[in-house]
Amino acid sequence: MKRFAPFADNVLPWLTLTTMIAALAMVFLYVPNERVQGLVQRIFYFHLPSAWNTFLGFFIVAGAGASYLWQGNRFFDLLAQAAAEIGMVFCTIVLITGSIWARPIWGVWWTWDPRLTMVVVLWTIYAAYLLLRHLGGDTEQIARYAAVLGIIGVLDIPLLHIAVRLWRGIHPKVDKMAPEMLWTLLMCTVAFLCLFTWMLWLRLRSLSLREEITTLRRQAVATA
Protein backbone atom coordinates (compact mmCIF):
# COMPACT_ATOMS: atom_id res chain seq x y z
CA MET A 1 0.00 0.00 0.00
CA LYS A 2 2.89 2.36 0.84
CA ARG A 3 4.52 1.75 -2.54
CA PHE A 4 1.29 2.78 -4.29
CA ALA A 5 0.85 5.94 -2.12
CA PRO A 6 2.96 8.45 -4.14
CA PHE A 7 1.16 7.50 -7.37
CA ALA A 8 -2.27 7.48 -5.71
CA ASP A 9 -1.78 10.82 -3.95
CA ASN A 10 0.02 12.77 -6.66
CA VAL A 11 -0.87 11.25 -10.03
CA LEU A 12 -4.24 9.53 -9.68
CA PRO A 13 -6.40 12.60 -8.85
CA TRP A 14 -5.01 14.49 -11.87
CA LEU A 15 -5.30 11.45 -14.10
CA THR A 16 -8.94 11.06 -13.04
CA LEU A 17 -9.67 14.75 -13.66
CA THR A 18 -7.99 14.78 -17.08
CA THR A 19 -9.61 11.59 -18.33
CA MET A 20 -13.00 12.70 -16.99
CA ILE A 21 -12.78 16.05 -18.81
CA ALA A 22 -11.79 14.22 -22.00
CA ALA A 23 -14.67 11.76 -21.52
CA LEU A 24 -17.20 14.58 -21.02
CA ALA A 25 -15.86 16.42 -24.07
CA MET A 26 -16.23 13.27 -26.18
CA VAL A 27 -19.77 12.59 -24.86
CA PHE A 28 -21.01 16.12 -25.55
CA LEU A 29 -18.88 17.35 -28.46
CA TYR A 30 -17.52 14.38 -30.40
CA VAL A 31 -19.91 11.44 -30.51
CA PRO A 32 -22.88 11.68 -32.91
CA ASN A 33 -26.50 11.25 -31.85
CA GLU A 34 -27.83 7.72 -31.92
CA ARG A 35 -30.35 7.36 -34.78
CA VAL A 36 -33.33 5.99 -32.81
CA GLN A 37 -32.88 7.24 -29.24
CA GLY A 38 -31.34 10.60 -30.06
CA LEU A 39 -29.68 12.76 -27.42
CA VAL A 40 -30.74 10.72 -24.40
CA GLN A 41 -28.63 7.74 -25.57
CA ARG A 42 -25.56 9.65 -24.34
CA ILE A 43 -26.50 8.57 -20.80
CA PHE A 44 -25.23 5.14 -21.88
CA TYR A 45 -21.59 6.39 -21.84
CA PHE A 46 -21.75 6.89 -18.07
CA HIS A 47 -24.25 4.13 -17.37
CA LEU A 48 -22.23 1.23 -18.81
CA PRO A 49 -18.83 2.13 -17.24
CA SER A 50 -20.68 2.56 -13.91
CA ALA A 51 -22.09 -0.96 -14.33
CA TRP A 52 -18.61 -2.32 -15.05
CA ASN A 53 -17.25 -0.51 -11.97
CA THR A 54 -20.07 -2.04 -9.92
CA PHE A 55 -19.10 -5.53 -11.06
CA LEU A 56 -15.41 -4.80 -10.49
CA GLY A 57 -16.11 -3.52 -6.98
CA PHE A 58 -18.18 -6.55 -6.00
CA PHE A 59 -15.70 -8.99 -7.56
CA ILE A 60 -12.99 -7.34 -5.43
CA VAL A 61 -15.24 -7.77 -2.36
CA ALA A 62 -15.61 -11.48 -3.11
CA GLY A 63 -11.93 -12.00 -3.97
CA ALA A 64 -10.66 -10.07 -0.95
CA GLY A 65 -13.26 -11.80 1.26
CA ALA A 66 -12.08 -15.23 0.08
CA SER A 67 -8.44 -14.22 0.66
CA TYR A 68 -9.33 -13.00 4.15
CA LEU A 69 -11.05 -16.29 4.99
CA TRP A 70 -8.07 -18.19 3.57
CA GLN A 71 -5.19 -16.21 5.05
CA GLY A 72 -6.74 -14.11 7.81
CA ASN A 73 -4.82 -11.07 6.58
CA ARG A 74 -6.54 -7.92 7.86
CA PHE A 75 -5.62 -5.96 4.71
CA PHE A 76 -7.97 -8.12 2.61
CA ASP A 77 -10.84 -7.40 4.99
CA LEU A 78 -10.22 -3.65 4.69
CA LEU A 79 -10.01 -3.97 0.89
CA ALA A 80 -13.34 -5.80 0.82
CA GLN A 81 -15.00 -3.12 2.97
CA ALA A 82 -13.67 -0.32 0.78
CA ALA A 83 -14.62 -2.06 -2.49
CA ALA A 84 -18.15 -2.78 -1.23
CA GLU A 85 -18.73 0.90 -0.55
CA ILE A 86 -17.38 2.01 -3.93
CA GLY A 87 -19.33 -0.75 -5.69
CA MET A 88 -22.51 0.52 -4.02
CA VAL A 89 -21.82 4.09 -5.18
CA PHE A 90 -21.56 2.93 -8.79
CA CYS A 91 -24.51 0.53 -8.48
CA THR A 92 -26.63 3.47 -7.27
CA ILE A 93 -25.47 5.48 -10.30
CA VAL A 94 -26.44 2.57 -12.59
CA LEU A 95 -29.95 2.43 -11.11
CA ILE A 96 -30.49 6.21 -11.25
CA THR A 97 -29.14 6.75 -14.79
CA GLY A 98 -30.97 3.65 -16.06
CA SER A 99 -34.23 4.92 -14.63
CA ILE A 100 -33.78 8.40 -16.12
CA TRP A 101 -32.96 6.86 -19.52
CA ALA A 102 -35.97 4.51 -19.32
CA ARG A 103 -38.54 7.31 -18.87
CA PRO A 104 -38.29 8.83 -22.38
CA ILE A 105 -37.38 5.53 -24.12
CA TRP A 106 -39.72 3.00 -22.46
CA GLY A 107 -42.25 5.53 -21.14
CA VAL A 108 -41.81 4.38 -17.53
CA TRP A 109 -39.29 5.15 -14.79
CA TRP A 110 -39.04 1.50 -13.82
CA THR A 111 -40.06 -1.95 -15.01
CA TRP A 112 -39.35 -5.37 -13.48
CA ASP A 113 -37.22 -6.55 -16.39
CA PRO A 114 -34.95 -9.52 -15.38
CA ARG A 115 -31.72 -7.52 -15.69
CA LEU A 116 -33.09 -4.54 -13.77
CA THR A 117 -34.49 -6.82 -11.08
CA MET A 118 -31.14 -8.61 -10.69
CA VAL A 119 -29.35 -5.26 -10.32
CA VAL A 120 -31.78 -4.31 -7.52
CA VAL A 121 -31.07 -7.69 -5.90
CA LEU A 122 -27.33 -7.00 -6.20
CA TRP A 123 -27.76 -3.53 -4.65
CA THR A 124 -29.79 -5.02 -1.78
CA ILE A 125 -27.22 -7.77 -1.05
CA TYR A 126 -24.36 -5.29 -0.76
CA ALA A 127 -26.51 -2.81 1.18
CA ALA A 128 -26.99 -5.69 3.65
CA TYR A 129 -23.21 -6.27 3.58
CA LEU A 130 -22.54 -2.63 4.49
CA LEU A 131 -25.24 -2.65 7.17
CA LEU A 132 -23.72 -5.79 8.67
CA ARG A 133 -20.32 -4.10 8.80
CA HIS A 134 -21.75 -0.89 10.20
CA LEU A 135 -24.06 -2.34 12.84
CA GLY A 136 -22.17 -5.54 13.66
CA GLY A 137 -19.04 -3.81 14.90
CA ASP A 138 -15.44 -4.40 14.00
CA THR A 139 -15.02 -7.98 15.22
CA GLU A 140 -13.36 -10.93 13.52
CA GLN A 141 -16.64 -12.86 13.54
CA ILE A 142 -18.48 -10.06 11.67
CA ALA A 143 -15.57 -9.83 9.21
CA ARG A 144 -15.98 -13.55 8.48
CA TYR A 145 -19.77 -13.34 8.09
CA ALA A 146 -19.33 -10.33 5.80
CA ALA A 147 -16.74 -12.19 3.70
CA VAL A 148 -19.19 -15.06 3.19
CA LEU A 149 -22.00 -12.63 2.29
CA GLY A 150 -19.68 -10.84 -0.14
CA ILE A 151 -18.81 -14.13 -1.87
CA ILE A 152 -22.45 -15.28 -2.09
CA GLY A 153 -23.53 -11.83 -3.30
CA VAL A 154 -21.19 -11.84 -6.27
CA LEU A 155 -22.94 -14.95 -7.65
CA ASP A 156 -25.74 -12.55 -8.64
CA ILE A 157 -23.50 -11.07 -11.37
CA PRO A 158 -23.28 -14.20 -13.59
CA LEU A 159 -26.95 -14.83 -12.80
CA LEU A 160 -27.68 -11.31 -14.05
CA HIS A 161 -26.24 -12.21 -17.46
CA ILE A 162 -27.88 -15.65 -17.55
CA ALA A 163 -31.25 -14.09 -16.61
CA VAL A 164 -31.21 -11.97 -19.75
CA ARG A 165 -30.90 -15.08 -21.93
CA LEU A 166 -33.38 -17.14 -19.92
CA TRP A 167 -36.21 -14.62 -19.61
CA ARG A 168 -35.59 -12.32 -22.60
CA GLY A 169 -35.91 -8.93 -21.02
CA ILE A 170 -36.34 -5.58 -22.74
CA HIS A 171 -32.98 -4.20 -21.59
CA PRO A 172 -31.02 -3.23 -24.75
CA LYS A 173 -28.00 -5.28 -25.81
CA VAL A 174 -25.06 -3.70 -27.58
CA ASP A 175 -23.95 -5.65 -30.66
CA LYS A 176 -22.33 -3.18 -33.05
CA MET A 177 -21.20 0.37 -32.50
CA ALA A 178 -19.90 3.17 -34.72
CA PRO A 179 -16.15 3.80 -34.17
CA GLU A 180 -16.88 7.24 -32.61
CA MET A 181 -19.23 5.60 -30.12
CA LEU A 182 -16.70 2.88 -29.35
CA TRP A 183 -13.90 5.42 -28.72
CA THR A 184 -16.18 7.51 -26.49
CA LEU A 185 -17.18 4.44 -24.51
CA LEU A 186 -13.52 3.47 -24.16
CA MET A 187 -12.59 6.96 -22.90
CA CYS A 188 -15.45 6.94 -20.40
CA THR A 189 -14.42 3.47 -19.21
CA VAL A 190 -10.83 4.65 -18.62
CA ALA A 191 -12.08 7.77 -16.77
CA PHE A 192 -14.42 5.74 -14.58
CA LEU A 193 -11.72 3.17 -13.87
CA CYS A 194 -9.39 5.98 -12.69
CA LEU A 195 -12.21 7.36 -10.52
CA PHE A 196 -12.87 3.91 -9.08
CA THR A 197 -9.18 3.36 -8.23
CA TRP A 198 -8.87 6.81 -6.65
CA MET A 199 -12.03 6.36 -4.55
CA LEU A 200 -10.87 2.89 -3.47
CA TRP A 201 -7.52 4.34 -2.44
CA LEU A 202 -9.15 7.17 -0.42
CA ARG A 203 -11.46 4.72 1.37
CA LEU A 204 -8.61 2.31 2.09
CA ARG A 205 -6.57 5.14 3.53
CA SER A 206 -9.33 6.18 5.93
CA LEU A 207 -9.93 2.55 6.93
CA SER A 208 -6.23 2.15 7.74
CA LEU A 209 -6.49 5.30 9.89
CA ARG A 210 -9.33 3.61 11.77
CA GLU A 211 -7.05 0.61 12.31
CA GLU A 212 -4.39 2.93 13.68
CA ILE A 213 -6.92 4.42 16.13
CA THR A 214 -7.82 0.94 17.40
CA THR A 215 -4.11 0.14 17.91
CA LEU A 216 -3.46 3.45 19.69
CA ARG A 217 -6.49 2.94 21.94
CA ARG A 218 -5.23 -0.53 22.89
CA GLN A 219 -1.82 0.92 23.68
CA ALA A 220 -3.42 3.70 25.75
CA VAL A 221 -5.41 1.12 27.76
CA ALA A 222 -2.31 -1.07 28.20
CA THR A 223 -0.23 1.83 29.50
CA ALA A 224 -3.01 3.18 31.77
Add this chain to the structure above:
Amino acid sequence: MEHISYLFAAFLAVWIVIFFYLFSLSRRHRDLAREVEALRQMMEQKNPSRST
Protein backbone atom coordinates in the same frame (compact mmCIF):
# COMPACT_ATOMS: atom_id res chain seq x y z
CA MET B 1 -32.84 18.65 -28.67
CA GLU B 2 -35.56 16.25 -27.59
CA HIS B 3 -35.20 14.83 -24.06
CA ILE B 4 -32.33 17.18 -23.17
CA SER B 5 -33.77 17.56 -19.66
CA TYR B 6 -33.37 13.80 -19.08
CA LEU B 7 -29.77 13.91 -20.27
CA PHE B 8 -29.09 16.86 -17.98
CA ALA B 9 -30.82 15.14 -15.03
CA ALA B 10 -28.82 11.93 -15.54
CA PHE B 11 -25.44 13.67 -15.63
CA LEU B 12 -26.39 15.89 -12.70
CA ALA B 13 -27.39 12.81 -10.69
CA VAL B 14 -24.07 11.10 -11.48
CA TRP B 15 -22.07 14.09 -10.23
CA ILE B 16 -24.26 14.61 -7.16
CA VAL B 17 -23.73 10.97 -6.10
CA ILE B 18 -19.95 11.12 -6.77
CA PHE B 19 -19.41 14.47 -5.02
CA PHE B 20 -21.61 13.52 -2.08
CA TYR B 21 -19.56 10.35 -1.59
CA LEU B 22 -16.21 12.14 -1.99
CA PHE B 23 -17.36 14.84 0.46
CA SER B 24 -18.45 12.29 3.07
CA LEU B 25 -15.17 10.41 2.54
CA SER B 26 -13.05 13.53 3.10
CA ARG B 27 -15.07 14.43 6.23
CA ARG B 28 -14.64 10.95 7.70
CA HIS B 29 -10.94 11.02 6.86
CA ARG B 30 -10.47 14.43 8.49
CA ASP B 31 -12.25 13.28 11.68
CA LEU B 32 -10.16 10.10 11.85
CA ALA B 33 -6.91 12.01 11.28
CA ARG B 34 -7.82 14.37 14.13
CA GLU B 35 -8.56 11.43 16.41
CA VAL B 36 -5.21 9.78 15.55
CA GLU B 37 -3.43 13.04 16.30
CA ALA B 38 -5.25 13.46 19.64
CA LEU B 39 -4.45 9.87 20.64
CA ARG B 40 -0.79 10.28 19.71
CA GLN B 41 -0.54 13.45 21.80
CA MET B 42 -2.23 11.71 24.70
CA MET B 43 0.24 8.82 24.43
CA GLU B 44 3.17 11.22 24.30
CA GLN B 45 1.96 13.04 27.40
CA LYS B 46 1.57 9.75 29.24
CA ASN B 47 4.90 8.32 28.09
CA PRO B 48 7.26 11.16 27.13
CA SER B 49 10.15 8.72 26.90
CA ARG B 50 8.41 6.75 24.11
CA SER B 51 7.88 9.78 21.88
CA THR B 52 10.06 9.95 18.76
